[in-house]
Amino acid sequence: MIDTSITQHVAYLRLRNLQPNTAIHRRGQLERLLAYLGKPLLQAQPVDLEKWQRSLSVSASSVMTYTSHVRAFYAWALEVELISADPARGLVMPKIKKRMPRPIPEEDLRTALITAQHNHQLYCWMLLAAFCGLRASEIAKISRGDLRIEKSGGGYLTVNGKGGHQRVVRVPREVVVELRPVLHQSGPIFRRRNGDPYSPNYLSQQASEHLQSLGLSYTLHTLRHRFATVMCDMGADVRDVQQLLGHQDLATTTLYVAHNARRAGAAVDKLGEGLAAMSRRQIVARKKRPPSSPDTTDK
Incomplete structure (x- = not known):
């Protein structure tokens, strides 16, 4: 039909x-x-x-x-007046619970990167996700003109994110070095042999297959989670992390801060250790307190 x-x-x-x-x-x-x-x-x-x-x-x-x-x-x-009433107006929008980030551990990331170096494009995709926080859809759309390289060797990348929103992210010098072999052509920097750009789904699929071949149950997106959690671990302001990730809602970014509550766990435990000492001091102080004087008033 x-x-x-x-x-x-x-x-x-x-x-x-x-x-x-x-x-x-x-x-x-x-x-x-x-x-x-x-x-x-x-x-x-x-x-x-x-x-x-x-x-x-x-x-x-x-x-x-x-x-x-x-x-x-x-x-x-x-x-546009094709209908006189909206039949979808009453459809229920299910409430979705926020899912906690699942960043790839550093040791697993190291293994994944070392074993991906035989496939240079895959290696670059993983670097852009893990060290710049890019989504697969954003990596697939990168063009040569989007990256401005500085004299220091690092660069700034204009990212075309969700909903057509643009943002600028920093690309570390070490990542720029790895990208240089694909920066010689105009247009999309990641292409198939026939010159067509890759689809975001293809990038995600290839990364997942590589990780699964290593026995790792992670995805390209979990490398983006790694970027966000490490940034929070390093003390970056949550609003800076929000801008780098391209989140429209700050609440989405704060999930990474919540995930990193483990950073303060040891300090909180240390603080709790003082409770026993405080209690002991209070008990001793009560024992040493002299008894009150008897009432000597005339009856």
Whole structure:
């Protein structure tokens, strides 16, 4: 079944200059919804969309993603007057619990980097995640013009992040040295043999396969977690870490601070050791206190 409203909506997304992946994912979700409904999307009723949402057998985070796409489509359809009422307005958005970061341990990272050096591009992807905090989607989009190298050897990279938001991150001199072999060409610096850029999913898949081959249950994204937690360990301001990671919500970044509560654990334990000493001093002081004088007043 062909639904022209999907084509219209995707054209609208492109006109707004949204990220290409957003349009791709939106189209895919709307086409799956169309197949489920068996009728044009603009004819859907609230009960139809509620049944569709209840039929989803995926994680809560995926339900939230799918529902967001559908709600955005119908909000647009209402705005451009393709429908007179929004049938998706009552769809429930599941509450997603914040997941704690899972950074790759330093020893495992060292092993992963040493064994990845035979594949220079994979090695660079891991460096950019672990030492610059980049997502796979951000690494895949890096172009030569995005990196400005200083005389000191380090550099500053303009990162095209989620939702089209840009930020600038520092690239250590040691990482710039490893990137130099792929900086000789204009456009995307990481490419297939035919010149096409890699997709973010390919980067993630290759990194995961490499890590799993070493018996490590980590992903490219856990290297980004490592960057954030180490920055917090080193005492970086949480708002600086937020900017480096490209988080829109500070609460997301503070999870890395919470994860690093272990830093202060030893100090808190040391502080607690003083409780016993304080209690002993109080007991001794009470024992040495002279008895009160008897009442000598006349009865």
